[in-house]
Amino acid sequence: MxxxxxxxxxxxxxxxxxxxxxxxxxxxxxxxxxxxxxxxxxxxxxxxxxxxxxxxxxxxxxxxxxxSGQNDRLLSALTEALSDPLFETYSPGLQELKLITQNAPGMAHALIAAHQAYRRGNEQLASFDDRLGSAPAQEATPYDEVRDFFHFVDNYIHELDVAAEALAIELKLGEGENHAALTGCLEGRHGVRVVRGEAGDEAIRRFDPVGRILTVSRYASAPTRDFHIAVQIAQLHAAEKIDAVLKQASFRSDEAIEICRMGLHNYFAGALILPYRNFHQAARELRHDIELIAARFGASLEQVCHRLSTLQRPGLKGVPIFFARIDRAGNITKRHSAARLQFARFGAACPLWNAHQAFEMPGRINRQLAETPDGVRYLCIATQVSKGSVGFRAAQPRYALAFGCEISYADQFVYADDLDLSNRAAYDPIGISCRICERVTCTSRAVPPLKRKLVVDHRVRNPMPYEIE
Missing domain, CATH: 1.10.260.40 (lambda repressor-like DNA-binding domains)
Structure with a gap:
């Protein structure tokens, strides 16, 4: 190689x-x-x-x-920041950017943070609302701070993952009916009894620390119910380890700490229900068929896709995949990529990406061969899922789950079996975000690229109202 x-x-x-x-x-x-x-x-x-x-x-x-480039996430974020017209007099080459991310990652993070503050300040000024002056534009929101924390640790927390796997082995999770093992753990080790919620209670999970009762919605699906029982186990069983992770992260506000604490509870719960080695082996045996994996572990499709994106254990890594959850408006509500494909931090995802088509084909697995402007090719898979409660009047938001891998790993995915991977014409040209995409002939472009000049010819009207110089 x-x-x-x-x-x-x-x-x-x-x-x-x-x-x-x-x-x-x-x-x-x-x-x-x-x-x-x-x-x-x-x-x-x-x-x-x-x-x-x-x-x-x-x-x-x-x-x-x-x-394979462990700095891809940092390199992508830095490249996107430097594409801003603010830096129009500075156009570093790829090798220079690689040297920065490899030798001075702290400086790269600082520049990205400064650019984010600049963007937030401009957005606040543009809004002309009463919030001006009430929220400091130079600081990241707690939510963004936590999102970046998980992004730059590869979405893998080794201490929690290993601890969750050890507990899963003790409880023999994945070898039988998980619900009985999880409820037995709560009651036997922590004195917490699990009961079903009342018909009118909208809470998915509610814990009474005095009465030692965990109430779970009677309408929650089995994977959702078990996950939230696992979240309660995380709160009681892994509190000290989670505190240690939070201390090392050095968040700037209590709000960010608590948001991250919730994320770490969820991380432990996912690692408990889908223990690393068993899940890693199943993914390989079942060739990443998410429906079969979900059936084997009694998990939801979203839980499986999310767990696939966390298989970053040193010495036992899974296939580097990208994963995103997208709502009908195109907002990316979950994102992580262990592949070279990185999601834009500002703006929506490329409209040519098959993730958007998932809403048109509910209940089906949608496949796409795609190529990004840098020439890297990917196998992309997307499907629609519904969340929320049941009932005629219940809100049921729909999301697209999108995941995939670089084409060199496609043979490990069942979804690639009958696709012509060698046919260049079979690959759709996609980008990361219109604002940084260099494709000059894309008729699906929402906005022009930030660092390219536009030419308008009033004598000719092509599908695009302008040409990109």
Whole structure:
């Protein structure tokens, strides 16, 4: 496999520091000179194939983890920020951006945060409402701060994932009827009894810490019911571990801490119901057929898709997939990508993406072969799901679940079996967001790209009312 020149000095330094060795000791372990190691760690020289193989052999490092670009999320966010006309006099090349994200990730995060503050300030000024001055534009909202936290930790929290898996093994989850095991855990270990809610109670879950009673909606589906029982187990069983994660995250407000605490409760619950190793093995055996995986674990399609996006355990990673949940207005309400495809932080998703078509075909799996402007090809899968309660008058919001992988992994997905992956004409051209998409002939474009000039010819009216220079 050709890997090209890899400048991964920061990663090599982290591996060395984790092994508590000096440069001389580490260099001796992997069979190179100390001066060569020093140059590698300072990104003055790329690593050779021999060094990569030695790292894999001595420290159990997955070469693909080193060579596949662990900084893709940060690189994508930085590229999008620098596409703003604010930086029109500065157009860094890809190699320069890679060096920044690899060598100075803190600086890259700081620049992204500054750009987000700038965008929020402009949006507030444009709104001309009474909120001006009441909310500081320079600060991220607590929700955005938490979203970025999960984004930049790969949507994988190792301490919680391992703890949840250990508990799942003790409870034998996935080997029988999960509901009995979960309720038995709450009652036997924490003295909490699970009861069904009253007919008029709209709460999905309600916990009485004094009476030690957990009330779950009588109308919740079995996967939803079990998930919320698992959330209660997370609150009682993993409180100390969750506090440690929150302390290390250093959020700026109590509101962000509590929002993240809720996210970590949900993370533990998902990892408990879908324990890592069993789920990872099932995904491979069933070739990522989300309906079969859901049936095996008694989970919902959304729970399965979300869990697939968290398979980032070192040494046992799953296929790098992207996952998003999108509402009918095109808002992305959940997002994560372990693949090179990254979702835009501002604006809607590309209208040519098959995620939007899922609403037209409820109950069906929609497939698409797609290619982004950088030439990377993907297998994209989308389906519609309904959430909420049951009943004629109950609100039932509908969402599209969209997930997929780079085409090099498509053979591990049942959805690719009868598709002509080698036919270039079979791939639809999609983008990340209109504001940063470089395609000049797309008739589905909502807004022009930010860093390109427009040319208007009043004598000719093409499908696009302007041309992009």
């Amino acid at each position: 050709a890997i090209g020149k890899l400048f991964i000095g920061r990663k090599v330094r982290e591996i060395r520091q984790a092994s508590s060795t000096t440069q001389a000791q580490f260099a001796d372990m992997i069979g190179i000179s100390t001066s060569y190691l020093n140059q590698i760690e300072n990104n003055q020289r790329p690593v050779s194939a021999t060094v990569l193989l030695s790292l894999a052999e001595k420290f159990g490092i997955d070469i693909t983890e080193l060579s």
